[in-house]
Amino acid sequence: MQLGPRLVVAGTHSGVGKTTVATGLLAALAAAGHRVAAAKVGPDFIDPGYHALACGRPPRNLDPWLCGAGAVGPLAGRAANGADLLVVEGVMGLFDGAGDGEVSSTADVAALLGAPVLLVIDAAALAGSAAALVHGFATYDERIDVAGVVLNRVGSDGHEVMLREAVEATGVPVVGALRHDDRLTWRDRHLGLVPVAEEPEAVRASLRRLAEAVREQVDLAAVVALAERAPARVVDPVPRPAPGPSVRVAVATGRAFTFLYTDTVEALVAGGAEVVPFDPLHDPALPDGVDGVLAGGGFPEVFGEQLAANGPMLASIRRAVAGGTPVWAECGGLLWLCRSLDGRPMAGVVPADAAMTDRLTLGYREATTTVASPLGPAGTSLRGHEFHHAVTMPAGEALALRSRFGSGRSGFATPTLLASFLHHHPGGDPGIVESFLATCRRARLR
Numbered sequence: 001m002q003l004g005p006r007l008v009v010a011g012t013h014s015g016v017g018k019t020t021v022a023t024g025l026l027a028a029l030a031a032a033g034h035r036v037a038a039a040k041v042g043p044d045f046i047d048p049g050y051h052a053l054a055c056g057r058p059p060r061n062l063d064p065w066l067c068g069a070g071a072v073g074p075l076a077g078r079a080a081n082g083a084d085l086l087v088v089e090g091v092m093g094l095f096d097g098a099g100d101g102e103v104s105s106t107a108d109v110a111a112l113l114g115a116p117v118l119l120v121i122d123a124a125a126l127a128g129s130a131a132a133l134v135h136g137f138a139t140y141d142e143r144i145d146v147a148g149v150v151l152n153r154v155g156s157d158g159h160e161v162m163l164r165e166a167v168e169a170t171g172v173p174v175v176g177a178l179r180h181d182d183r184l185t186w187r188d189r190h191l192g193l194v195p196v197a198e199e200p201e202a203v204r205a206s207l208r209r210l211a212e213a214v215r216e217q218v219d220l221a222a223v224v225a226l227a228e229r230a231p232a233r234v235v236d237p238v239p240r241p242a243p244g245p246s247v248r249v250a251v252a253t254g255r256a257f258t259f260l261y262t263d264t265v266e267a268l269v270a271g272g273a274e275v276v277p278f279d280p281l282h283d284p285a286l287p288d289g290v291d292g293v294l295a296g297g298g299f300p301e302v303f304g305e306q307l308a309a310n311g312p313m314l315a316s317i318r319r320a321v322a323g324g325t326p327v328w329a330e331c332g333g334l335l336w337l338c339r340s341l342d343g344r345p346m347a348g349v350v351p352a353d354a355a356m357t358d359r360l361t362l363g364y365r366e367a368t369t370t371v372a373s374p375l376g377p378a379g380t381s382l383r384g385h386e387f388h389h390a391v392t393m394p395a396g397e398a399l400a401l402r403s404r405f406g407s408g409r410s411g412f413a414t415p416t417l418l419a420s421f422l423h424h425h426p427g428g429d430p431g432i433v434e435s436f437l438a439t440c441r442r443a444r445l446r
Contacts, residue, residue, distance in 0.1 A: 001234070003113070005230055009021055013122075016152065017152040023207070027054040027211035030054065034085055035083045035085070036085045038086070039089070047193065052196070063425060065383070069112060074235050076113055085227050088113070090106030090109075092105075094144070095107050123154055130151070131169050164177070175226070239427075240270035247274070249276065251277050252277075252336075255298075256280060256302070256303040258299075259332060260294070263427050268437070280310065291444040296333055300335045308345050318348065331423060333419065334392065350396075353393050360389055362386065365385060368381050380432075380435070384423050386422060
């Protein structure tokens with residue numbers, strides 16, 4: 001397929017407001033009649049939910065560390081399919097990544113896509129220094145085309161004039177200046193923004209205000225012109241699991257379980273699965289006749305009291321596990337399957353108790369299973385990432401994990417159960433999803 005106009009929205013550092021700018025651009029461009037698509041660099045689940053609400057398309061991720069550099073073009077092509085413009089929000093600052101020498105940063109993705117960069121600057125405490133900042137980012141990496149600047153959190157008309165005059169000397173055009181406005185600040189918590197699914201109407205109202213601010217304070221025509229600087233290119237299709245006999249896979253959804261990649265669901269469907277959503281907060285049982293269960297991440301700790309109170313659902317997942325139904329649980333799904341979470345009773349199918357802590361565990365992981373699991377025999381390798389404040393006691397030993405900063409073991413597994421903190425993305429290699437579906441089919445034939 002052909003990958004057309006595209007633009008990467010990047011920040012100078014983490015928290016600079018690039019999510020606000022990228023989401024506002026999406027909403028404003030969509031309101032202006034553009035068919036606009038979105039993607040997020042890195043493994044984030046929350047920001048893509050805001051993108052999806054703004055542009056009306058499924059959330060997407062472009063993560064070269066998880067999926068391989070060769071998967072970025074195909075994944076971007078799928079994200080942009082049927083759209084006139086692809087807006088890619090960066091991760092952290094423009095040049096920040098895994099820090100292990102592998103392709104992973106926003107700059108790397110911009111280079112892989114041949115996409116111009118729209119640099120977002122937190123200008124609240126800047127004037128002339130903005131020129132040095134833009135000059136440094138524009139010249140640091142010759143692969144990158146820093147094509148325009150959006151000034152964020154501008155204080156006044158006079159402040160904007162000083163900033164524009166300073167940046168003008170760099171030769172990089174300022175295409176927008178967003179004023180400081182507390183109404184454009186979204187509520188967040190320990191892992192970032194509050195997911196859209198928890199407060200959809202509040203987010204919609206915020207998006208309307210944000211889209212209006214962007215329409216008034218950003219030159220949308222100039223933004224589109226920057227994106228059109230990217231040459232059209234042909235990209236390969238995304239690898240998909242080989243289709244097989246149909247199986248029914250129950251997938252956890254609802255306000256407590258919002259961390260699951262669109263690409264994972266599409267890989268399940270491509271491999272022959274009928275995906276059946278269920279809500280562990282409110283549904284009394286798993287869907288009838290399912291051959292497997294996938295429980296991704298989210299914020300079960302926020303909804304622990306409600307999850308604990310849904311005794312019929314907890315009993316249903318216990319029966320499924322006892323009966324040999326394959327279950328794959330990632331992070332929040334692991335917490336739900338533990339004996340307890342912050343002292344509240346959970347499903348009790350994982351021999352551990354979970355608790356929230358003040359310590360953030362974050363990073364990419366090379367993982368190898370130490371025992372047979374629904375993802376394959378012992379020795380199965382996969383890449384993933386962790387992002388959580390929770391711990392389990394004990395930690396488990398089902399996965400041998402390696403990162404730049406150390407190694408260890410965690411997670412729990414049987415031939416029909418894998419529950420760990422690891423999130424997996426199938427974009428570059430559908431083999432893990434194929435193995436899970438094969439396990440579901442074997443269980444169905446028992």
